[in-house]
Amino acid sequence: MAASRPPVAVVCVGMAGSGKTTFMQRINAHLHERSEEDGSTTAPPYVLNLDPAVRSVPFDANIDIRDSVNYKEVMKQYNLGPNGAILTSLNLFSTKIDQVMGILEKRCLPQENVKSIPGHIIVDTPGQIEVFVWSASGNILLSSLASSFPTVIAYIIDTPRTTENTSTFMSNMLYAISILYKIRLPMILVFNKTDVKSEDEAVEWMRDFETFQDAIRKEESEEREGSGYMGSLLNSMSLVLEEFYNHLSVVGVSAMTGDGIDDFFAAIEEKREEFEKDYKPELERRRAVAEEQKSQVREQEVSRMMKDMQDDDDSLDGRRANDDDDEDAVNEAFEESLKARYEAALRDSGGAAATARTGTAAVNYIRSSQR
Ligand SMILES: Nc1nc2c(ncn2[C@@H]2O[C@H](COP(=O)(O)OP(=O)(O)OP(=O)(O)O)[C@@H](O)[C@H]2O)c(=O)[nH]1
Numbered sequence: 001m002a003a004s005r006p007p008v009a010v011v012c013v014g015m016a017g018s019g020k021t022t023f024m025q026r027i028n029a030h031l032h033e034r035s036e037e038d039g040s041t042t043a044p045p046y047v048l049n050l051d052p053a054v055r056s057v058p059f060d061a062n063i064d065i066r067d068s069v070n071y072k073e074v075m076k077q078y079n080l081g082p083n084g085a086i087l088t089s090l091n092l093f094s095t096k097i098d099q100v101m102g103i104l105e106k107r108c109l110p111q112e113n114v115k116s117i118p119g120h121i122i123v124d125t126p127g128q129i130e131v132f133v134w135s136a137s138g139n140i141l142l143s144s145l146a147s148s149f150p151t152v153i154a155y156i157i158d159t160p161r162t163t164e165n166t167s168t169f170m171s172n173m174l175y176a177i178s179i180l181y182k183i184r185l186p187m188i189l190v191f192n193k194t195d196v197k198s199e200d201e202a203v204e205w206m207r208d209f210e211t212f213q214d215a216i217r218k219e220e221s222e223e224r225e226g227s228g229y230m231g232s233l234l235n236s237m238s239l240v241l242e243e244f245y246n247h248l249s250v251v252g253v254s255a256m257t258g259d260g261i262d263d264f265f266a267a268i269e270e271k272r273e274e275f276e277k278d279y280k281p282e283l284e285r286r287r288a289v290a291e292e293q294k295s296q297v298r299e300q301e302v303s304r305m306m307k308d309m310q311d312d313d314d315s316l317d318g319r320r321a322n323d324d325d326d327e328d329a330v331n332e333a334f335e336e337s338l339k340a341r342y343e344a345a346l347r348d349s350g351g352a353a354a355t356a357r358t359g360t361a362a363v364n365y366i367r368s369s370q371r
Pocket residue numbers: 014015016017018019020021022023051125126127128192193194195196253254255256257
C-alpha cells in the first residue's frame with residue numbers, strides 16, 4: 001500500500017454489547033500482522049478509544065479518552081448518572097479536538113522524512129450509541145476526523161440477537177438508517193458473532209423483501225395473533241428499505257474467530273473510494289455553506305454596530321444641522337475603514353469571542369482602537 005495516501009478512519013459504532021471492542025481488538029491484531037508482512041510501507045494502525053466508561057480495553061490505544069477525562073470523577077463532581085457522565089466526558093474531550101487532530105495529522109498524514117504511516121485509524125466508541133451519535137461532541141469528533149481523513153462508519157450488529165425475529169431486525173436496520181442520515185458518512189453493516197449464527201438469513205432479508213415478508217407471515221401464523229398492524233408496518237418498511245440497503249456494504253464477521261475480516265477490509269477500500277468520490281465534495285460544499293453563513297452573520301453584526309454608532313452620533317450631534325458634502329464624504333470613508341478594521345478584528349479573533357462584543361461594547365472597542 002502506498003505510504004503517500006492518508007489512512008482511512010474506521011469508526012466502530014453499535015448497540016451495547018454488539019462486540020465493538022472485541023472487533024477493534026481483532027482488526028487491530030489483523031492490521032499489526034499485515035504491517036509486519038509489508039512493514040516497510042504501512043505502519044500499524046493508529047488506535048483511539050472514545051469510551052470513557054470502559055474498565056479496560058484489550059488493545060493499546062494511542063489516544064485514550066480516559067487519559068484526559070476521569071469518568072468517575074465527572075459523575076461525582078457534576079452529580080450525574082452514567083449516561084450524563086459519558087456525554088459530559090465526551091464534551092470535555094471534544095474541547096481538546098484541536099490537539100487530538102494535531103497529533104493525528106502529525107502521526108498519520110504523509111510527511112517528508114517519514115518512511116511509513118498507518119493505513120488505518122481505528123476508533124472505539126461507547127455502547128451508549130445515542131450519546132455518541134446524537135451529541136454535539138460526537139458530531140465535532142466525527143466531522144473533524146472526516147475533514148482530514150477518509151472516514152467510514154462500521155455499524156456493528158449482534159447477529160444472533162438481531163435475527164431473533166423480524167421486528168428486532170427491522171428496529172436495528174431503522175437505527176442504522178437514522179445514523180447514516182445523521183452522520184452522512186459511508187457505512188458498512190458488520191454482522192458480528194457469525195460463529196454463533198451466520199449472517200445469511202439477515203442478508204437474504206435485506207436483498208429479497210419477499211423472503212422477509214415470508215418470515216413475517218411465518219411469525220404471525222406461529223404466535224402473533226392480533227398483531228396485524230405490526231406485520232403490515234414491517235411489510236411496508238421492507239419495501240421502503242430496499243433502496244437504503246442498496247447503498248450499504250454488508251459483511252459477516254466473527255470478532256471472536258477472525259472469520260470474514262478480509263471481506264471487511266475489502267469493503268473498507270470500496271467505501272474509501274466512495275468517500276473520496278461522493279462524500280468529500282458534499283462535505284466541502286457543506287463547509288463552504290457554513291463558512292458563508294458565518295461571514296453573513298459577521299456582516300450583519302458589523303452593519304448593526306455601524307447603525308448603533310450612527311444613532312449615537314445622531315443623538316449627540318443632532319444640533320450640528322448643516323454638515324457640508326465634504327464632511328459627509330470624509331465620514332463615509334472613516335466609517336468604511338472602521339468597518340474593515342472591525343471585520344478584520346472579528347476574523348482574527350475567530351469570530352466567536354468577537355461576536356460577543358456587540359453594540360456599545362463593539363463601538364467602544366473600535367473607538368479605543370482609534371486612539
Ligand atoms: N461468540 C461471540 N461473542 C462475541 C463476539 N464479539 C464479541 N463477543 C462477545 O460479546 C460481548 C460484548 O462484547 P464487547 O466487545 O464488549 O461489546 P461492545 O460493543 O464493545 O460493548 P459495549 O462497549 O459495552 O457497548 C462479550 O462477551 C464478547 O466476548 C463474536 O464474534 N462472537
